């Protein structure tokens with residue numbers, strides 16, 4: 001018997017043995033399982049399994065400790081149990097900077113596929129940190145900055161300066177985003193600029209520096225002291 005047929009036969013036998021509870025050998029496992037992790041938000045994706053019937057999927061995870069010492073133990077992800085979506089938000093599952101395994105199974109009615117694993121496993125240290133976006137505004141001569149949709153678990157370093165006074169850069173740190181952070185009292189007629197770095201506390205890593213944004217402070221005319 002040639003080698004390849006021998007292997008195929010062996011694989012088939014294993015499937016028959018482990019598949020004694022359900023029609024395991026008939027249902028394909030999900031393929032192309034991938035993790036997209038941006039700003040410490042992690043989402044698992046996989047390709048659709050094209051079989052007749054209502055196809056759903058279930059996801060399990062295993063941390064590094066379990067992988068080493070209790071490798072039979074997998075934890076069900078409640079939000080991603082028997083779902084028709086082809087993605088799963090696993091952000092809550094990943095609580096430390098170690099390797100996490102993930103695996104996905106296809107279900108059609110009471111039939112189950114074999115589990116298919118994310119390869120390689122995931123570590124949140126590999127998350128992509130996007131360039132932060134910041135807006136500078138002046139209201140009642142209060143200079144404020146607003147960092148746009150980033151995420152929790154970050155500290156933002158806001159660097160700001162008066163145009164022409166680049167030697168004198170101030171820095172304020174905040175954890176707030178999507179709300180205004182007060183920087184200082186603005187001077188009429190001056191222009192202010194700012195840049196932001198987002199520091200991801202759980203993985204001790206900085207984003208790149210944002211683009212520079214500037215705002216021109218209008219001179220106030222309501223007291224009549226200014227002619228255009």
Ligand SMILES: *[C@@H]1O[C@H](CO)[C@@H](O)[C@H](O)[C@H]1NC(C)=O
Nearest residue numbers: 031032033034036045046047
């Ligand atoms: C796997 O999925 C990614 C993202 O969903 C897609 O870009 C890629 O083409 C897929 N690869 C294969 C082999 O289907």
Ligand SMILES: *[C@@H]1O[C@H](CO)[C@@H](O)[C@H](O)[C@H]1NC(C)=O
Nearest residue numbers: 051052053054055084108109
């Ligand atoms: C799929 O599910 C829908 C409702 O959830 C049901 O109406 C339909 O009959 C199901 N189709 C099959 C092939 O099981």
Ligand SMILES: *[C@@H]1O[C@H](CO)[C@@H](O)[C@H](O)[C@H]1NC(C)=O
Nearest residue numbers: 054056081082083107109110
């Ligand atoms: C999965 O959900 C469907 C309904 O969407 C249900 O008919 C089926 O029994 C569930 N399967 C499991 C294993 O929970």
Ligand SMILES: *[C@@H]1O[C@H](CO)[C@@H](O)[C@H](O)[C@H]1NC(C)=O
Nearest residue numbers: 157197198199204205206207
């Ligand atoms: C991140 O950037 C801030 C501000 O420039 C700096 O003080 C800090 O040391 C940096 N941290 C890391 C881990 O690079």
